[in-house]
Amino acid sequence: MSPGHLQTTQTYAASQLRMLIYYNLDNNLHQNALFFAGRLHALEPQNPDAVHLLSLCHLRLGEARAAFDYSKEKAMKGGHLGCSYVFAQACLDLQRYSEGIAALEKSRKIWSSKNNFNKHSETSRRHLPDASVVYSTMGKLWRAQGDLKKAAECQAEALKLNPFMWDAFTGLCDTGVGPLLIQNVFKMTPQLASMYEAVPDENLLDMPTQNMPPYGGKASMMTPGNDPFNSAPVRTAGDPGLNHGGSNLLSRLNAPSSRTVEWETPGVGSEDMDEDIIMGEPSSNSSMTEPPQAPIRKSRVVTSSIQEQDIPRMRQITTRTKKTWSSEATDPSEPSRGLPLPTNHKRNISGHTAQSVASVNSDNSAPQRRSVRLFNQIRPSSSRSAAPVPSDSEARAKKDAKKPRIGIAQGRSTSTVGRVVSGNRKHEPIDRDYKEAPRHTGVLGNALSSHSRRPIQQNTKAGLQVEGLQWLLDLFKTIGIGYYELSRHQPHDALAAFDSIPIEQRDTPWVLAQRAKALYQQHNYVDAEEAFSRLRVMAPSRMQDMEIYSTVLWHLRKPTDLSYLAHVLIDDDRLAPEAWCALGNAFALEREHDRAVNCFARATQLNPRFAYAWTLQGLEHVENEEFNKAVHAYRSAITVDPRQFQGWYGLGQVFERSGKYLVAEKHYRKAAEINPTNPLLLVCVGSVLEKQKKNKSALEQYAAACNMDPRNRMTRQARFKKARVLQKLRQYDEALVELEILKEMTPKEPNVHFLLGKNYKLLGERQLALKHFTMAMDLDPKSSSYVKEHLDAVAEDEDYDFSDD
Known part of the structure; x- marks a missing residue:
């Protein structure tokens, strides 16, 4: 060679x-x-x-x-x-x-x-x-x-x-x-x-x-x-x-x-x-070093109108044929796409074959050829005669004769309008309701170059395409609002957006997972567990967000369900960090903190950019009072994701327990900035301010937390701390209002009755003070010695300063 x-x-x-x-x-x-x-x-x-x-x-x-x-x-x-x-x-x-x-x-x-x-x-x-x-x-x-x-x-x-x-x-x-x-x-x-x-x-x-x-x-x-x-x-x-x-x-x-x-x-x-x-289509353009495609078969010299030059064959959307694009591209009966067609062959003046209107209307199930649709887009509607159009090849005529297709009325009004290069004619009835188009060198070329004609069919298809696009944009806008609000820790607005999605889109794993996370952000753990359970039924192999599901079960104190979830996830994929987080939460619920730390460390080893796993690892180090390791884990979390508010909260918690209240306040405030709807973070800010003797500033934080979701237990804790600060500021009447609200919300909470007793004593209401001190002692016998000290002071009517307790 x-x-x-x-x-x-x-x-x-x-x-x-x-x-x-x-x-x-x-x-x-x-x-x-x-x-x-x-x-x-x-x-x-x-x-x-x-x-x-x-x-x-x-x-x-x-x-x-x-x-x-x-x-x-x-x-x-x-x-x-x-x-x-x-x-x-x-x-x-x-x-x-x-x-x-x-x-x-x-x-x-x-x-x-x-x-x-x-x-x-x-x-x-x-x-x-x-x-x-x-x-x-x-x-x-x-x-x-x-x-x-x-x-x-x-x-x-x-x-x-x-x-x-x-x-x-x-x-x-x-x-x-x-x-x-x-x-x-x-x-x-x-x-x-x-x-x-x-x-x-x-x-x-x-x-x-x-x-x-x-x-x-x-x-x-x-x-x-x-x-x-x-x-x-x-x-x-x-x-x-x-x-x-x-x-x-x-x-x-x-x-x-x-x-x-x-x-x-x-x-x-x-x-x-x-x-x-x-x-999926033969390319007419190649790179500088790429050769032209090899011809597979010997090409025949054919004659075709320009409308057939660059229009691939359309298939039905719901079915597939065995023929691939490569076979279509190399079909000897079709000209090569992207190459100019010869125009110097013998042609006659007869037009394409056409079917009757009845035939067109009755064959709705057959796929319509692209050339037919494109020609229909520019077909006039007022004349019944047409000028001849260049002919098709003999091979195409034979091929089309084997299968039914919708014809194009392009020929003259005669009983024989089929044409081939060889002169063989096929007799078919014509569609007299179709007008004949004027003679062009290319039907599609004329359609695209003419700006004065707007075919009805083109407008209809374009309108349907735009309507479908608008429907998608509206759907994604609603889903996008939900995701955006969820990322901003606004679970109420996120749930409203997700609930407005059409039902067929709402009952999908992704949307259901977002709703479950929104419920988790609301601290509505019962409904969050139900949503995650539905998600597991709908998508049992889904690993994403399962670490949140395990945390929900940890908050609900369900060791059996949590252990089962961890077991299933580990069996499904031992290399998934979410599975190791679930297993770590199961050990943490059983207070096996060392084993939990090992599981979370494995999760971060599998995915070092898994910020939530770093946060969980830090929590376990705090439980073990390993504060240096906890700081490292929390800092790793916020390095990977600066918006991981749990990492900022964890650092604040470590510094608060170390007595570094000013540094703790800084980290708590950063966490509250990221997640402004979590009352726990505001309570933590108020707590460190209170420890710094900044009672008025602490009161502002507690008041802001009280205005949040009343179903959250941290909101009740904020109200309790607010009443205590009001007592320190000697605003006894305002403190009494907050305590009465708390008593209605938690009638069997001993701390509320104890604080009510102190407040009534400071207001001079001796009988009411004795009543609530006695109720506090009955509700919490373990604290009876401490409560009895205050009770005796009231009974003896001593001048005791309760405001500093």
Whole structure:
């Protein structure tokens, strides 16, 4: 074999290897894909596409280190987006965050103008990320590195480009930025709606934009100012909007569109940009080093109208055929997509065959051909005669004769309007209710180039697409409000939002888990347990949020249920940190604190970024009075997640027990700032203030806690402490009001009756004081000696100062 022929053969072999790699990736056969990617990389070791596919296969297999090593060289040069993106994801797994950010920044000129929204379907999709995906990944890298401001800015940019970038939204909520107007995130914009009007059936037709010829001389479907997402100039690392000098982080979500960018147009200066392809469709564009695809069969010379050139076949949504896209692409009866069709063959002047109106109406179940639908979109409605249109091939005519299809009335009003190149004619009745279109060089080209005609069918499809999009936006807005309020520790508002979701969406594991966590935040442990129990029935294999469920059972003091839950979770997945947290809570409930510490340490070993596991470990160290270890665990929790208020609370608790009241107050206040609806945190702030003899400041904290949820037991404790401080401030009448409220809420609480007795004594009500002291002694016999001392003082009418007790 000659060297030239061998090179050509290897070129076509590389094309087939790419097809095999995508085939196996699509079918989740990652080992197969990795094997073929290794063969491709051996054939083309310098091709960045081959490097990208090899590193991608390693990443899909969970081999982040191998993906990092293979993609590093190409990624750090910034010339191939796929390598940069895989490298960044590997850096996220390997905790090498700065390197991942640097790689994405170097390839900014490639991805800054890409937007693949509405270009993915069951049969075709892009295999390279667009700007919204890259921004979301950069946000994760910045957050992991500890820069929450830059993380929030990147996530806001991702949402600006694509309101359905859900992980960017949840990340933005979790960083604690605000206020965030959810209605401005999930809203229909004119630019978003115009996208469906421009191509009303893009997902259903699977029409790739890079394969579409420039009909009517248009290079893009979008017009200046019509870009639905990319409304800001291309940002660089020095842009103050993406750095600490930015003005308003979330204002960009509402900024008007101002940039004129084509969706598939590379950024300025991106001469070496790698071309994206459509997975599931043959690509007419290849990279600089990628050869053209090998022909599988000998092509026949065919003649076809331009309407058949770039319109893939549509399948029914609910069924699948055995034929794949590759077989359709190489069908000898169909012209190659993306290639210009020959126009110098013999044609006759007869039109396409057509069926009657009755036939069209009766065959609703059969899938309608795209060419038919596209022609119907521009079909006139006032004439019954039409000029002839260029003919189809003989192969297509024979193929269409074997299966029923909806015809297109394009020919003249004769009884024989079928035509083929060979001259063989097929006699079919025509549809006289259809008008004949004027003669064009391309029906689809005329449809896209004519701005004066708005077909009814196109408007209907575009309207339905927009209505479906609006329904999704409304649903995500409601869910988003619930998640946002939950992240701000506003459980009441979160529950209201989740309860307003349609019932079919509400009874799903994710929504049910969020409702359970909202009930847990309300300290409504009974209802939270019920919600988590339903979640376990609905999704028994779910591990996420099970650590919260175990904490709910710990609060309810249900050792049997908690032990069973931990046993089941450990059996399901011994490598899940949530399972070890549940087991640790089970040991903690049995007061086996050392074993609980070991379980929580195992959880943090499995996932060092699991902040809640660090918090639980700190609690057990406090129980063991190992305060230095507790401080380390709590500080690890707030390092991983600065919004982990339990970590700040735990540090305050340790410092308070160590007598460092000023430092404890600082940490308690930080926890209360993160979670402003938890009365326990305000009570803790008031407690350390009271110990510092700052009674008036402590009274303010207790009063604020009393205004929170009255069902919370900490609210009752706040009211008790408030009454005690009022007594210290000699405001006996105000203290009596608070104590009477407490007596109604907890009539059998001995401390309330004891404090009432003291207050009545200070008010000079001797009989009432004796009454409540006696009730306190009866309710708590263990404290009888202490209460009896005060009781005797009242009985002897001694001048005893009760206000300082």
